[in-house]
Amino acid sequence: MPTIKDVAREAEVSIASVSKVLNDPNYGSVQMRSRVMRATRKLGYQPNNIARSMVMGKTKIIALVIPDIRNQFFTSVARGVEDVASKYEYRVILCNTDEDATKQREYIDTFRSKIVDGFIISVASDRDQYLAKVDGQTLPFVYIDRLCEGISADAIVVDNQDGAHKAVSYLLELGHRRIGLVAGKSDTLTGRERLRGYQEAHESVGANLHSDLMIDGGFTIEGGYEATKALLGLSQPPTAIFIANNAMTIGCLKALAEAKVKIPDEISVIGFDDSEWAEFFSPPLTVVRQPTYTMGTLAGEILFQRILGTAPQEKQEIVLRPELVVRESCRALS
Amino acid sequence: MPTIKDVAREAEVSIASVSKVLNDPNYGSVQMRSRVMRATRKLGYQPNNIARSMVMGKTKIIALVIPDIRNQFFTSVARGVEDVASKYEYRVILCNTDEDATKQREYIDTFRSKIVDGFIISVASDRDQYLAKVDGQTLPFVYIDRLCEGISADAIVVDNQDGAHKAVSYLLELGHRRIGLVAGKSDTLTGRERLRGYQEAHESVGANLHSDLMIDGGFTIEGGYEATKALLGLSQPPTAIFIANNAMTIGCLKALAEAKVKIPDEISVIGFDDSEWAEFFSPPLTVVRQPTYTMGTLAGEILFQRILGTAPQEKQEIVLRPELVVRESCRALS
DNA sequence: AGAACCCAATAAAGCGTTTTAGTGAAAGGG
C-alpha cells in the first residue's frame, strides 16, 4: 500500500503539500495540484484513516449497543442510525449485548479506548451503573428506548406507559376484565413503564388487577412462549392478552397456535411493536406501533450534534408517542 | 484521558515498561509490575486503540456489507458474524448497500483506507467489478450468499439451484402445472440460480415453462407485491407460487391478502427462507430454509483464518444445502 | 528604494502506542 510519502516522492513535492491538496482542492498552484492528483491516481493511493484518526482525534465511527439485532425493533432502529451515520460519513459498529450487563461492560470498555467518537445505547439493565465510567463530555452517547435513570445523557424514548395504557384501555372498552400481561424485564424502565400503563388503565376505569395475570416474559421469544402457556393454564384464563414487546409476541403466538386457541374468537391479542407480517397475519394483529426507524435517525442526529459540538449544553430528552393500530385480533366481549 | 505517558510518570518507570507490563503480565520485576498496575488503576488508564492500531497494523475491526439489515436473512447472518467476531475480540461495522453498487463502492473505499482488517460481503450486483480493487492479499474478504464470479475469494454459499429445485419439484409432485415464480434480481448469481432451479425442476419432469409466469421481484417487498399482483391478474393465473426470497414473500402475502385469495385452497405458496413467524402463520408456511446464522459464523471463521494467516493458500468455497420445510401452505391439485 | 504583505511550498513537531537496540548490573562459568 502506498503512503503519502510515496505520493510526495512521485509528485516531487513535500508530504505536507500532498496532505494539503488532498484536504483542500483549492490549495496551492495549479501545477502542483495536478502533479499531486496524478501521482495519487497513478499509485492508487488511499489515505490511511488510522493515522488520520490519531492526529485528528476522531475515528469517524460510532457504535450502536442493543440487546439483539434479531429483534425487529432494533433492526429498524439500527437501519435508521446507519442511514444518518452515512450522511455524516460515519460508520457504525454493531454491538449485541443479549441483555447481558457483562457484555455491555466489555463494549463500553472498548469505546473508552478511543475507538469510537460516540455511541447510542439501549441499556441491558438499568441496575448496572458502569456507564457512569464514560464521561459524557469526552465520549458522548445517547440513550435509545431504554435508559439508566441515574446517569444523564440525551435520550430518545417512547411514552411506554401511554402505549400500554392505550392498548389495555382498548381491551377494557371491549369489555375484557381478565387481561393477561406478558410483561417485560423488570430491571428496565421500559418494562416497568409498560407494566405501569397496564395497571393504570385498569385503575382509571376501576377494574380489578389480578396478580396471577401478570407474568414476566423477559422480553424474549421463549419468555413470551412460557408466559403465555402459564396464562393459558390458569384455572380462569384471560380473555385477552397484552404482550409488552415483539419478541414475546412471537412466543405468545406460537403458544396460542400450539394450544389451538383461536384469535380473536377465543382470545384477544394486542402486541407492543408493529412488524411487517402483523398486517397480513390472520387475523391481522392489533398492535401498539412505535416509530422505530425515526427513533434511530433522531438518536443519530442528536449524537452528531454532540460530536460536532453543535448541541445545546443541557441534555435533551425526546419522547415519542406510540400509536394504537387497530386491526382484527381483538373482539368485543358480549 | 490519561495516556501511557501519565501512567509511566505516576509509576515512575519508562513508557516502554508500562507497555510491556500491560501486554505481558509476566514481564519485569514484581515491584515494577505492581507499581504499573496501581498507577493504571489509579488513573483509570485505558490504552488508546487507535495508536495501537497504527503501530500494529491491525484495527481489530471487520465489516459486514449486506443489502439491508432489515431483511431477516441478513439480520441472522449479521448476528452470526458478530458472535464469532466477539470471540476473537473483534468488532463489526455494519454496512447497508440497499443493492446499490455506488454505495457498495463507497464502503469498499473506506475499507481500503485501513479501517478494517477484513470484511464479509454479500454483493449488490455481480456486474460491478470494483471489488477487484481490493487486493485479496492485503485486505482479506469473504463472500456470503452472493458472489462476483470474476473475483476470487473464500465464499459461503447455499446451493440455490437445489433449493429452488426442491420447492418447485414438490409443487409439481402435488400436480401443479402453472407455477408462478417471483424471481430475484437477475444481476445476482443467487437470483439466477434460483431461476435455474425453477426451470430445471420443470424440465426434469417434462413440464412446460410459461414465460408469463416468471416475474422479477427484485428481491424487495414492493417487488414481490407487484409481481404477485401481476401474476394474479393473468388471464390464466397460477395455481401455485414460488417466491425466491423472504422480502418478496412478505410482499406476496400482502398482495394475496388484499386480493382475498385463500392459501392453500385457492393458491399454494412456497417461500425461500424461513422466518420466525412462518411457522405459526395461518396457514403455516412451507419454505426452503437456509442455515442463516451458521452462514454468518462460518464466514466469520474463514475470515479470521485469513486475518490470522492460518488459512490455506487456495480459496475455499463452502456450499450449504437448503432444506424444504413442509408445512401447510401447499395443497395437492386434484 | 525600502517596508509591508502575500502566497507557494516545506521542514519538522506531534498524535499514543509498540518494539528494537542498547545500558548497566547481577549471575554463572572456566
Added chain:
DNA sequence: CCCTTTCACTAAAACGCTTTATTGGGTTCT
C-alpha cells in the same frame, strides 16, 4: 578473576498522517 550470559529496564525510532512555523520570492504600497 575475568569473560560471558542473563535480566530489568529504558531511550528512541517507527507507524502515516495533519498542522504549525518558517523560508523565500514576488507584489504592492509609500
